[in-house]
Amino acid sequence: MTVLVTGGAGYIGGHVVAALRARGDEVVVVDDLSAGRAARIGDVPLERIDLASAGARSELADVMRTHRVGPVIHLAARKKVEESVERPLWYFDENLGGLTALLHAAQDAGADGVVFSSTAAVYGPADEPVGEDGPTAPVNPYGETKLVGEWMLRDLARASGFRGVALRYFNVAGAATPELGDTADSNLVPMVYSRLEAGERPLIFGDDYATADGTCIRDYVHVADVADAHLAALDALTGGEGDPYRVYNIGTGTGSSVREMVERMIEIAGSELEPQIAPRRAGDPAVVVADTSRIRRELGWTPRYDLDDMLRSAWDARRAGVN
Numbered sequence: 001m002t003v004l005v006t007g008g009a010g011y012i013g014g015h016v017v018a019a020l021r022a023r024g025d026e027v028v029v030v031d032d033l034s035a036g037r038a039a040r041i042g043d044v045p046l047e048r049i050d051l052a053s054a055g056a057r058s059e060l061a062d063v064m065r066t067h068r069v070g071p072v073i074h075l076a077a078r079k080k081v082e083e084s085v086e087r088p089l090w091y092f093d094e095n096l097g098g099l100t101a102l103l104h105a106a107q108d109a110g111a112d113g114v115v116f117s118s119t120a121a122v123y124g125p126a127d128e129p130v131g132e133d134g135p136t137a138p139v140n141p142y143g144e145t146k147l148v149g150e151w152m153l154r155d156l157a158r159a160s161g162f163r164g165v166a167l168r169y170f171n172v173a174g175a176a177t178p179e180l181g182d183t184a185d186s187n188l189v190p191m192v193y194s195r196l197e198a199g200e201r202p203l204i205f206g207d208d209y210a211t212a213d214g215t216c217i218r219d220y221v222h223v224a225d226v227a228d229a230h231l232a233a234l235d236a237l238t239g240g241e242g243d244p245y246r247v248y249n250i251g252t253g254t255g256s257s258v259r260e261m262v263e264r265m266i267e268i269a270g271s272e273l274e275p276q277i278a279p280r281r282a283g284d285p286a287v288v289v290a291d292t293s294r295i296r297r298e299l300g301w302t303p304r305y306d307l308d309d310m311l312r313s314a315w316d317a318r319r320a321g322v323n
């Protein structure tokens with residue numbers, strides 16, 4: 001049985017592929033390399049297909065048949081919030097068009113089911129740790145595409161017994177090995193390191209939130225732990241027991257303030273620069289922290305790495321010159 005990983009040449013996908021290989025699973029990657037790097041997956045077979053293109057359904061079904069694919073881990077998507085606000089239709093085409101083609105192909109080729117990359121962006125603002133049954137109210141088209149994606153998978157599972165697990169990642173950071181590091185500058189950790197490297201003061205967007213130090217609080221989870229959660233989800237999917245559709249938060253359950261994060265990164269980078277306070281960004285809730293009790297209880301997954309592992313490994317990846 002081979003595992004198909006879409007978006008396997010991306011940041012999180014590269015880690016998922018490495019974790020699958022490390023435990024001996026056969027893997028095939030589908031990625032159009034629009035944001036990924038083939039070097040991340042070494043000698044794993046790579047099929048270059050744009051999931052949102054017209055012929056994707058039949059090309060994907062062919063790949064599934066040729067490689068005898070059982071389960072699919074679907075990470076390929078566009079993920080930039082601001083871009084999604086500027087180009088909403090393109091986000092729906094890419095993220096939901098891609099998922100539609102994938103689900104059709106999986107049914108055509110008789111695949112086992114799909115583990116789907118969702119996000120904490122499906123939740124609306126909340127001051128408490130959010131559980132999976134909490135209200136969903138995405139505030140941008142990116143989050144909307146992910147929530148609708150979850151519904152598609154849920155409805156298919158209800159209608160046909162096709163199995164689906166949606167994983168709502170919180171803030172992913174770090175690197176298991178330097179060559180797998182995050183190359184995009186859209187998240188806090190790469191953004192801060194990038195400014196420090198350029199000799200610029202790192203920005204903190206707003207210090208007047210109703211939190212202990214006035215800055216936003218987020219739940220940061222190490223990408224290697226996120227990869228492990230995929231293995232646990234995959235086993236639940238192929239185990240064939242329990243609810244055919246499930247959803248899990250992937251976080252640590254502990255919040256860290258942006259100021260705390262930025263100060264630690266300044267220390268790790270050996271910089272003398274002070275953070276600079278900038279105005280709040282629109283749509284940034286004060287606190288976003290996961291309630292992770294469901295995945296701990298049902299799948300036995302628990303994070304192994306702490307904040308320092310995450311921030312140091314992200315810095316080491318930058319120093320290795322991969323980014």
Ligand SMILES: NC(=O)c1ccc[n+]([C@@H]2O[C@H](COP(=O)([O-])OP(=O)(O)OC[C@H]3O[C@@H](n4cnc5c(N)ncnc54)[C@H](O)[C@@H]3O)[C@@H](O)[C@H]2O)c1
Pocket residue numbers: 006007008009010011012013030031032033034035036037049050051052074075076077078079094098117118119120168169170171172173187
């Ligand atoms: N990084 C995070 O903090 C985070 C948080 C929540 C959810 N996610 C989700 O996790 C998934 C992976 O994120 P990432 O950070 O690794 O992003 P990434 O951009 O590094 O990886 C995405 C991969 O998908 C590929 N891809 C994109 N569109 C494609 C298409 N139409 N056809 C084929 N391949 C395509 C890209 O080339 C890239 O290799 C995404 O679905 C994202 O929405 C990420």
